[in-house]
Amino acid sequence: MKASHILATLSFMLTAMTILQAADDTVTNALVGHWHGGARIVVDWCKQQRLPVAIEIHSDGSVTGKIGDATLKNGRLSRNRGWIGRKLNLATDYIITGGLTGSIIAIEGITRSSVSVPLDFTSNTLVGGVHTSGSKFGGKKDGILSAASLKLIHME
Numbered sequence: 804m805k806a807s808h809i810l811a812t813l814s815f816m817l818t819a820m821t822i823l824q825a826a827d828d829t830v831t832n833a834l835v836g837h838w839h840g841g842a843r844i845v846v847d848w849c850k851q852q853r854l855p856v857a858i859e860i861h862s863d864g865s866v867t868g869k870i871g872d873a874t875l876k877n878g879r880l881s882r883n884r885g886w887i888g889r890k891l892n893l894a895t896d897y898i899i900t901g902g903l904t905g906s907i908i909a910i911e912g913i914t915r916s917s918v919s920v921p922l923d924f925t926s927n928t929l930v931g932g933v934h935t936s937g938s939k940f941g942g943k944k945d946g947i948l949s950a951a952s953l954k955l956i957h958m959e
Contacts, residue, residue, distance in 0.1 A: 836860060837957070838955040839955065846947075851911060855869070856869070858878070870918050873903040873906060903916060903917060907935060919933075934949050
């Protein structure tokens, strides 16, 4: 591959990444507060079928709470796409990232170090999924724990 093709490809990728990212990480008032709900665990190596989630989104974008049995640490809510990404239905509106302290599923001894929670804000509800750190091809010991159909309701 010629250097000009490589540069063009890299330029395209950087532009696409910029388009997907929003310029503003401001948390709206509608997002601030306590959110509670759960998701359906989709990995076949986990016996537990539901993953409870209870979080508090703060006006500065910090997020605290529980993902399963683990405590979210250094949680942060940020925008995950810009207006073009929204029009093209790429990525989600928001994403929560942070570390985890303790087992995410204590009864099964499943512990992971971090989590990402991609979310869309629809009809005063946050919907999305949960993905922990881990190996793509791992199992209970070190695989990514994924949960789908996450629905969080704003608790007033």
